[in-house]
Structure formats: C-alpha cells, structure tokens
Amino acid sequence: MGPRVIRAERKVPGGKLVQMAAGSDGAIQLTGDFFLYPEDGLAGLEAFLSSLSDEEQDAAAGPIREYMERSGMRMLGLRPEDLADLLAEVRS
C-alpha cells in the first residue's frame, strides 16, 4: 500500500479543470488545464502551498495572491480563491 494521497478537483468559472493532490508528507501537487505564467513557476507555487500552516490555510487566498504578485506570476482561468478552496479540501 503506497503513501496516502488526498485529491480534490474542480471545474472553475471559465471552465478550466484544476486538480490538487496532497501527499502524506504535506507536499502539494497541482495538475490541470489552467494557464500559469511563467510556467516554470509551478514548482515554486506548489512549494508555497505546501508550506502554508493550518492557520494560514483558513484564509489562504490572500497569501496566495501575495505570493503570485511577489513572484511576478500570473494565472489565467484560475483564481487564488480556487486554490484556497482546493487546499482546504485536501487538508480537511
């Protein structure tokens, strides 16, 4: 039996599908048909999501938005609120 992975997915407004997986070590992986610029920023975003504490997860949209702005990243077809909702789901 492999390590436990919790998955969640949603079709966000605009029609994009976003999937989030949380490993037993807390590592977050994002997959889906969304757009993220620059594309190489995905690993950093996943690491940031993985690092959020339980308290921060309760209102994660703000920190995610700040991270995106600080990193010069842009999302299309996906909002910080969508990621925050998925994070709450996989960590609940």
Added chain:
Amino acid sequence: MMWRLLPFTAERGAMNMAIDEAVAEAVRLDASPPTIRFYSWSPGAVTIGCFQSTEEVDVDACARLGVDLVRRRTGGGAVYHDPQGEITYSIIAPERLFGHDIQASYRQVCGHVIDALRLLGIGSRFRPVNDIEVGGRKISGSAQTRRGGVFLQHGTLLLSLDTERMFSLLRPSAAKLSNRNVNDILTSVGSLASASRDEVLEALRKGFLSSREWGASRLMSDEESRARELAARYRDDDWTFLR
C-alpha cells in the same frame, strides 16, 4: 516589421512542438523574424498541456492506434490532432509586439481565426479564456506561452472530427473539456464542412497576414537542426510523463 510565413507541413507530434520551440529560440536570439506557420500532424497525435497529468489520456490506446503522445510547453488541455481533421497554427514573435495583457493577446490572435472564418462565410466569436465558438460550441482552442521575451501561441481550427477515435484516446475528464458536440457544429456550419483544406488554409493565411508585411520562406538550417535536437526531448518519457 517583416513577418515570415513557413510552408505548410505535416510532422510527427514531437517534431511539431520542437519546430515551434526552435523558432522561438531563434526569435529570442534575433536570428529569425516573427514567424507564422500552419501545420498538420502525421500520424495523428494527442498533445497535453504542460500542467496536465497523463491520466487525462489513454496511453495504451495511443500506442495501439499509432497516435503520438506529446506534452506541450504550453498550458491548457488535452487535444486530439487528427491528421485530416484540423489545421494548427503557431504565431511566434517578440513579446513586446503583443503587450503585457495575456487575455487581450489571446483575443487578438484568435481574432485572426475569426477573420478567417468570416472569409469562409462563418460567424464566430471569441470565448475567453482561449477558445472560439460557432453557435455556442467550441471550434478552435489555443494555448500561449511567454518565455525569454518571446510570445508563442499555437491553436487549432477543426475541419472534421473522428469522435469515436477522440473519445478512445482521451479519458472522460479530458474529453469533457475538449470538443464535444463539435460534430453538430460541423454539420451545421455548411461552409466549413464544404470548404477544402486548401480553402481554409488560404483563409487562415489572409486572416493572420492581411494586416502584416510578410514573406514566405523556409526554416533556417540552424532551426531545423535545433528542432531535431528538441524533438528528442519531446519524445522522452521523462518529459511526457512528467506529471
């Protein structure tokens, strides 16, 4: 600004993506002018977005049916590229020509496809984020990347669709996002259904180039050799099964 139009070619999936990337590198180095190419796939191919899982695709079915599977360097969804059923475009240029607003640039480039459809007598509209629809249904999808100061958008225009094959290659979660119900469009859009591939191609050329200065030329030898190198990476399982 003088643009370059490359000849229409049909290539394997890895080579098609490698040519786009090789041209983007050459544009970044100012060794090539802004470039537009129209192309097809031989054999057919499934491409997946750079953030997608290969679980979106029936990998065994691809192998069984001789369909290439390639991960793109652009985001977006899984697409089945039928050898006869679509024309694919790429537009590659310095990013400054398209501005900072990503959504606006999708609208701008998709506007060229809409212009081409209008020339064929078909009314269509841009559907954000990255699609074009006719009668409320998707007929064209696209994906864009901006790396190293270079803008690249590639996209498809459907001519026909082998629905059975598409659904045998894409798993349901991907299929629901792709081009379902498009056969209804293709039967209802008489002009496109009756237009030959050459006529559609000519309309696309006019749609993309009528407002630009351009000249037809081939890939430079450096671009060709670089594309062959990059194609090896696109064929590599480490890249294809990255996620």
